[in-house]
Amino acid sequence: MEKFVQLSAKACPLPFSNLNTDQILPARYLKWPRSKGLGTVLFQDLRFDADGNQKKDFPLNQLLWQSAKILVAGRNFGGGSSREAAVYALYDYGFRCVIAPSFGDIFAQNAVKNGLVTAVVSDADVADMAAAVSSNPERPVTIDLDRRTIVCGDRTYAFEIDPVSRNQLLNGWDDVDLTESYRDQIVRFSIEHRARQPWAVPARAGTQVS
Amino acid sequence: MSEPQTLVDKLWSTHEVVRRDDGTSLLWVDRHYVHEGSFHAFSQMKARGRTVAEPGLTFGVADHYVPTRGRDHAIANPEIAAMVRNLEANTTESHIALFGLRDPRQGIVHVVGPEQGLTLPGLLIVCGDSHTSTHGAFGAYAFGIGASEVAHVLMTQTLWQKRPKRMRISVDGTATVGVGAKDIALAIIAHVGADGAQGHAIEFGGSTIRTLSMEGRMTLCNMSIEAGGRCGMVAPDATTFGYLKGRPYAPEGDAYDRATEAWSALASDAEARFDREITLDGNVIAPIVTWGTTPDDALPIDARVPDPSREGDPVRAKYLRDALDYMAIAPGKKLTEIPIDRVFIGSCTNSRIEDLRAAAAILAGRVSKVPGLVSPGSSSVKRQAEGEGLDRIFRDAGLEWADSGCSMCVGINGDLVPSGERCASTTNRNFRGRQGPGARTHLMSPAMVAAAAVSGHLADVRPLLAGRKP
Ligand code: SF4
Secondary structure, three states: OOOOOOOEOEEEEEOOOOOHHHHHHHHHHHOOOOOHHOHHHHHHHHHHHOOOEOOOOOOOOOOHHHHOOOEEEOEEOOOOOOHHHHHHHHHOOOOOOEEEEOOOHHHHHHHHHHHEEEEOOHHHHHHHHHHHHHHHOOOOOEEEHHHHHEEEEOEEEEOOOOOHHHHHHHHHOOHHHHHHHHHHHHHHHHHHHHHHHHOOOOOOOOOOHH | OOOOHHHHHHHHHHEEEOOOOEEEEEEEEOOEEEEEHHHHHHHHHHHHHHHHHOOHHHEEEOOOOOOOOOOOOOOOHHHHHHHHHOOOOOOHOOOOEEEEOOOOOOOHHHHHHOOOOOOOOOEEEEOOOOHHHHHHHHEEEEEEHHHHHHHHHHOOEEEEOOOOOOEEEEEEEOOOOOOOOOHOOOOOHHHHHOOOOOOEEEEOHHHHOOOOOOOHHHHHHHHHHHHHOEEEEEOOOOHHHHHOOOEEEEEEEEHHHOOOOOOOOOOOOOOOOOOEEEEEEEOOOOEEEEHHHHHHHHOEEEOOOOOOOOOOHHHHHHHHHHHHHHHHOOOOOEHHHEEEEEEEEEOOOOOOHHHHHHHHHHHHOOOOOOOOOOOEEEEHHHHHHHOOHHHHHHHHHHOOEOOOOEEEEOOOOOOOOOOOOOOOOOOOOOOOOOOOOEEEEEEEEEEHHHHHHHHHHOOHHHHHHHHOOO
């Protein structure tokens, strides 16, 4: 996973709450392999009408914001399903950080695993930043993950992020490698667990019928 | 005496392999369900040259992409066919048992797991699907995970998690006739908000919950995620043990007796403390429908939709305007005056035998004014319903009786609500475009969907129950 330490980039405001995973990546694209790149269909039904024309009033369709790497969004961003492909779509489009008052739990976990920062600030701060970037879209916003700050316009905001997630993003840690270092404990646990809770093992072996 | 513990704490500590200094725990996974959508995770695993650590604890189910009509023929859409085939190939290669398209036990993963006795009290259960919370109905710790986490579980049978906060939602009292688990779930979601339980594991309790059947508890726990909670659970009791007895993968004989003894200890201690407590009066919950584009846009059927011009908060007013606009509903309109174009009865929320019975009780001897689809939660539920003659009732009412799968809940198998149409649905998400681009969804119970079908508009089920057994 790519490390994330600091980023200065354009930020696009998306002043809607409850932008759930169905809006971020509509279900019909879930069968696309990652190699195809999911950025092209990010926010598909919000960005385009049924005929494939750009919706003028969707902020991401403004030329200035098409190269944004930061999103400034409303409450409960990424609520809904567990589809990690919603994170792939944001990442493949070029986003590296989403700023919002709150995030769906599973979305936030998926984001960390893919190097996308979820920065939590208050509703008022989101409104502030959205106004600032709207009036001055060219001016970059700076995210400092180590110091947990966002510099936007002439103000500096503190943001929150789960400390474990922050560490993981800063170091580009890989979960699987980390888990490997606990292999002995896992083996021991699984033996003891089976003895303690024999009923936890399925009463019969599975059969394969396709 | 040790510190009193909640059910969440008990389940957590019995699955904790190690805890890091930063408070993150490595948890052991007892059951892992995979479906067609898990292909990203299998790819990640293969890219690392790894194999499945515990194939015996992993079970595959074909549900998200399977056709619900014409199963005797090959799947016409090549991309969809590839998804189903891909799951078959991945599970075969990894020696994972699969309830595939042609298996008589096939169905929606959250229906099949419990039905087969794979879901048991005290287990830690994960699946790459947010509605994995369903399995918490058995007193299991069950939650949805993303593809990277699915890959991690495949490779290690463990998962890194941070302990959530604990929330107890108690509902006490006697639910009135015509009010069921779905109404209770929607009432809770309307009360706490679509993100109200974020960061929390929910335990449901109280006398109203205790009297729910396992089907009802599954509906309730299923919807935990729509309140933002990653998991919801109900402490196991005689209802739970009775449901599990004789299920194919459940313990048998002496093993069953020993298991029920262990499971009986799975309850929050009397003095246990929760980070949040919420109490609802079960006596006053009415049949509920959603009017907007998130599940907390839910109101009793006799209410009117909100009027943005009467909303003081400008942000909220804008939200209301946008939602009503998408749903094509005039501000302040009475819910019962909203006409519908079609109905759908199905999904992991409401497609079990009890749900089908509740809908059929309203539809018997009546005709639906709109077209609709009924997709049972599993092939077993389908056979059982046919044995009880429910399929006839649905067909005679003019609804289509189909095979089992996720179907019109998410539409990725091709069962879509056409753009601009309004669907009364037993599913769990009324997000914009959830049932298809431009589709408008109203969530409600199976009985309320049946009432809407025979009325042609959103309707109160209660008058239609007169003289019938609900
Ligand atoms: S029925 Fe719907 S909510 Fe349930 S698992 Fe399938 S797609 Fe998800």
